[in-house]
Amino acid sequence: MITLEGVTKTYRMGRIEVPALQGIDLHVGRGDFVAIMGASGSGKSTLMNIIGCLDVPTSGRYILDDTDVAKLGDDQLARIRNRKIGFVFQSYNLIPRTTALHNVEMPLVYAGEGGRTARAREALSAVGLADRVNHQPTELSGGQQQRAAIARALVTNPAILLADEPTGNLDTDSSVEIMRLLSRLNTEQSRTIVLITHEQDIAHFASRVVELRDGRIVRDERTAA
Amino acid sequence: MNLYEALRMAANGLLANRTRSALTMLGILIGVTAVILLVAVGNGASVQINNQVQSLGANVIYVYPANARGSGGVSQGFGTAQSLTQADVDALNSKQQDPDVVAAIPIAQSGGQITFGNQNYFAPTTGTTPDFPQVRDYQLAEGSFFTADDVTARHRVVVLGQTVVDNLFGSTDPVGQTIKISRQSFRVIGVFAQKGGSGLGSQDNVVVAPITAVWAYLTGARGKVISQIVASASSASTVTQAETEITTILLDRHQISDPTQADFQLQSQQDILNQATSISTALTLVLGAIAGISLVVGGIGIMNIMLVTVTERTREIGIRKAIGARRRDILTQFLIEAMVLSGLGGALGIAVGALLAQEAPKISALATSGFPTPVVSPTSVVLAFGVSVAIGLFFGIYPANRAARLHPIEALRYE
Numbered sequence: 001m002i003t004l005e006g007v008t009k010t011y012r013m014g015r016i017e018v019p020a021l022q023g024i025d026l027h028v029g030r031g032d033f034v035a036i037m038g039a040s041g042s043g044k045s046t047l048m049n050i051i052g053c054l055d056v057p058t059s060g061r062y063i064l065d066d067t068d069v070a071k072l073g074d075d076q077l078a079r080i081r082n083r084k085i086g087f088v089f090q091s092y093n094l095i096p097r098t099t100a101l102h103n104v105e106m107p108l109v110y111a112g113e114g115g116r117t118a119r120a121r122e123a124l125s126a127v128g129l130a131d132r133v134n135h136q137p138t139e140l141s142g143g144q145q146q147r148a149a150i151a152r153a154l155v156t157n158p159a160i161l162l163a164d165e166p167t168g169n170l171d172t173d174s175s176v177e178i179m180r181l182l183s184r185l186n187t188e189q190s191r192t193i194v195l196i197t198h199e200q201d202i203a204h205f206a207s208r209v210v211e212l213r214d215g216r217i218v219r220d221e222r223t224a225a
Numbered sequence: 226m227n228l229y230e231a232l233r234m235a236a237n238g239l240l241a242n243r244t245r246s247a248l249t250m251l252g253i254l255i256g257v258t259a260v261i262l263l264v265a266v267g268n269g270a271s272v273q274i275n276n277q278v279q280s281l282g283a284n285v286i287y288v289y290p291a292n293a294r295g296s297g298g299v300s301q302g303f304g305t306a307q308s309l310t311q312a313d314v315d316a317l318n319s320k321q322q323d324p325d326v327v328a329a330i331p332i333a334q335s336g337g338q339i340t341f342g343n344q345n346y347f348a349p350t351t352g353t354t355p356d357f358p359q360v361r362d363y364q365l366a367e368g369s370f371f372t373a374d375d376v377t378a379r380h381r382v383v384v385l386g387q388t389v390v391d392n393l394f395g396s397t398d399p400v401g402q403t404i405k406i407s408r409q410s411f412r413v414i415g416v417f418a419q420k421g422g423s424g425l426g427s428q429d430n431v432v433v434a435p436i437t438a439v440w441a442y443l444t445g446a447r448g449k450v451i452s453q454i455v456a457s458a459s460s461a462s463t464v465t466q467a468e469t470e471i472t473t474i475l476l477d478r479h480q481i482s483d484p485t486q487a488d489f490q491l492q493s494q495q496d497i498l499n500q501a502t503s504i505s506t507a508l509t510l511v512l513g514a515i516a517g518i519s520l521v522v523g524g525i526g527i528m529n530i531m532l533v534t535v536t537e538r539t540r541e542i543g544i545r546k547a548i549g550a551r552r553r554d555i556l557t558q559f560l561i562e563a564m565v566l567s568g569l570g571g572a573l574g575i576a577v578g579a580l581l582a583q584e585a586p587k588i589s590a591l592a593t594s595g596f597p598t599p600v601v602s603p604t605s606v607v608l609a610f611g612v613s614v615a616i617g618l619f620f621g622i623y624p625a626n627r628a629a630r631l632h633p634i635e636a637l638r639y640e
Binding site for chain 2: 079156
């Protein structure tokens with residue numbers, strides 16, 4: 001599903017080159033639920049951007065579903081993001097002044113696919129927001145907004161769900177609710193989930209924990225979930 | 226992404242900031258209103274000028290004496306030569322060499338005070354022949370025109386234009402009354418129907434008498450001067466041939482072999498019309514160009530607001546890119562937003578401009594001052610709408626392109 005081989009990423013800050021990733025080898029199989037952990041500055045955001053096809057590695061290979069992503073151009077990356085990746089962000093990132101339904105429809109609009117309203121309603125029902133479809137983001141609680149974001153991530157039926165600190169802005173109850181939802185998606189629908197977090201108890205929901213430090217993987221173990 | 230989705234997104238974006246969108250639209254609205262209105266006024270002036278020139282009589286050709294040249298070849302000014310004679314008029318009326326000329330009439334002008342009872346009025350008196358109404362396209366409202374016998378016998382009879390009648394007679398029936406022109410008595414035998422047209426020498430401010438009577442009683446010492454010959458061609462399409470025929474006959478009669486030395490000049494209705502048209506076209510263009518400046522200013526307003534919008538919505542652009550929007554999708558979204566702004570502003574501007582053009586003549590101050598009735602041409606409407614949409618496109622490209630080129634990661638991080 002996801003294979004990274006010797007992936008490095010170097011940022012250039014003026015004259016100084018900052019190595020963010022220094023050779024990452026990682027394989028995530030179908031149905032995996034991986035938590036990527038690490039302190040800030042460990043390179044986990046960079047890794048998430050690369051896995052999410054928002055950025056390309058400086059060197060190394062990234063194979064997503066048999067496609068070598070490292071060599072693709074902007075529009076091809078946009079297409080991969082649209083079809084194969086579902087993003088869930090820490091700050092929900094719903095489009096303001098737009099109903100939950102339209103937000104969830106959005107990836108389908110860019111995919112140019114039909115039956116949008118029905119599919120968006122279905123995705124919203126799957127996250128328990130069937131009665132909130134016509135609410136705008138400001139009319140939803142944090143937990144509800146994050147569930148709408150998860151519905152948006154799922155609506156194109158992507159290969160992986162990429163969650164970047166999905167509970168970072170939520171209280172404990174809502175956090176647990178969101179993590180249960182992700183777990184359920186993983187166990188019941190065999191969704192491949194890559195979760196980025198720095199919280200140990202959130203990482204416990206995953207079946208595998210990968211820890212990064214200074215741009216390298218220092219721990220990769222399966223947990224007994 | 227289809228057009229419906231694009232329009233819905235644009236509407237969403239514009240409605241998010243109603244005041245700002247409305248003000249930006251106002252810029253274009255005012256620009257388009259100005260274009261529509263000023264071009265309509267220019268067109269109205271064109272129509273007015275054309276009508277006036279047309280009312281001088283269709284297919285008409287004027288023959289003037291050329292500038293007389295003194296011994297040193299110094300021009301003494303337009304029409305100073307006395308080169309036209311009654312024999313010239315007769316030759317033009319012979320129709321042997323000029324089949325395209327229907328009729329030619331001599332004109333002798335005299336100014337003079339006209340009195341009736343205790344009323345007095347000043348109007349030029351025109352001496353001519355019975356073909357005058359036919360050549361100059363005048364209809365009689367009352368009475369009759371003078372005949373060839375009146376001309377031969379130098380009868381002191383006149384036919385009056387409406388303006389003269391209005392100024393001298395009030396409610397009295399003028400036909401059969403006697404008026405005095407320069408203290409000479411003339412009997413009114415007819416009244417012309419109103420020709421319309423104002424300014425530029427009204428066609429209704431005329432007094433027409435037999436040319437022989439004008440020579441005998443009014444021009445006095447100046448003798449039998451013919452100040453111009455007016456000929457009419459059989460139709461608008463034969464005007465050019467008729468002009469050639471007249472030139473040939475007159476050159477021959479005046480024994481001039483070099484046409485550049487001719488002692489007469491021709492001017493057709495078409496020449497006057499062409500001059501008038503080119504003047505009014507230039508006027509319309511100048512007015513349109515001035516109004517166009519305000520359209521450009523409106524366009525810059527759109528660019529300005531779109532740049533602000535793109536900056537404000539950087540994060541939204543990042544989200545859209547993350548969930549799969551391509552550059553082209555973002556570009557289209559913001560371009561359409563700009564074009565909806567300018568197109569809507571343009572459509573409203575056309576409506577307001579057309580409404581003002583329609584209402585302007587109802588303002589009495591304008592109506593009485595001879596201000597031209599604005600004529601909104603379909604071309605200017607289509608053009609103004611097209612230009613306003615194009616302005617949205619042109620001034621939207623830079624901001625939209627800026628949005629489309631944002632890097633998704635940086636855009637997502639934007640606070």
